[in-house]
Amino acid sequence: MKNLSLSIPKPCSEKWENFSSTTNGALCGSCNKVVVDFTSMSDEALIDFFSKTKGHTCGRFRPDQLTTYTPSVRVKVNPGVTLLKAGLLSLLLVLTSKQASAQNKKPKSTTEAVEKRGRRAVPESTAIQTEKILKGVVLDEANKPMPGVNVVLKGSTTRIYTDVDGRFELSQKVKEGDVIYLYFIGYTSKEYVVSKEAGSDLVIRMACDIMTLGEVAVDAVYAPDQSGARRLWSKVKNLF
Known part of the structure; x- marks a missing residue:
């Protein structure tokens, strides 16, 4: 699996507020290029965008977005195993709830019944919030x-x-x-x-106090494959 590293080697000196708005960003009048606004994108959206985009891209980023991202790995789960786990979990919850219900059923004391008849409940709405x-x-x-x-x-x-x-x-x-x-x-x-x-x-x-504009450098950072034991443990963790 390869990580994704985003950086802007040569930040642009143009002002974002001087650009003309477009559907996905703004148009720079100096170089006549569309600058994509990534500032509100999540990490997953950034990874998805650059995994599908080829060629050069000019963008507007928050400083914390110019970093290295690790794509999440989806583990295929056997439907039969999933249904079995769900059935066992449901049975356990039913048994637990029945036991708790039996323990919580306590007869009301005579004193409690007399106290309730002797006073009038005050609606919560009358209290000053x-x-x-x-x-x-x-x-x-x-x-x-x-x-x-x-x-x-x-x-x-x-x-x-x-x-x-x-x-x-x-x-x-x-x-x-x-x-x-x-x-x-x-x-x-x-x-x-x-x-x-x-x-x-x-x-x-909230207003952004720092923005970085420029052509994005997308680098694939190699991440060594996990050992067989680690891959097995990752799959087990993702089942729960």
Whole structure:
């Protein structure tokens, strides 16, 4: 298996904002070439693009994208073995759930029944909600979702990352005035103060502070084949 190494030996001095927009990037007026915008692509998308593209390509990259990539190896799984594992797992779950259900069935005590009859339940909706769950999406300058962005709640150990769609949900409830920080390599860090209206439809945009333009050099980096024992162990791990 061969790894993929991307680099730009001679960065271009032209400004991206001066280019004319195209469907997959922008047109450089100086050299009349289309510059592909790779800044919002995932690692898998980059590998797929350059594995299918032949010839020279001019691109716009984040600094962290100019690195070496290792293509993932898909292991063929025997359907019969997969069905057998699924059946055994289902049987184990059924037996476990029945045992847990039998242990959790406890008769209600007389005291508990009297207490419930003696007081009226207070609807949860009457309580004053001072804290809330914060959800949202992080977008770049082109309004495209940004996966892998660090989202940190100030004054706590809460740290999460945006998913493939750029979305996040803090596990810890927040209140008005709390501060969250957003970090991503190649982008200006963002500080957001939770407002009274903030909820599940929050949209945060981040601006890129460093961009690299130029003709991409694609090099195949040799990776030695694994030994027979290692290949067997890799296949076993991929079964689970």
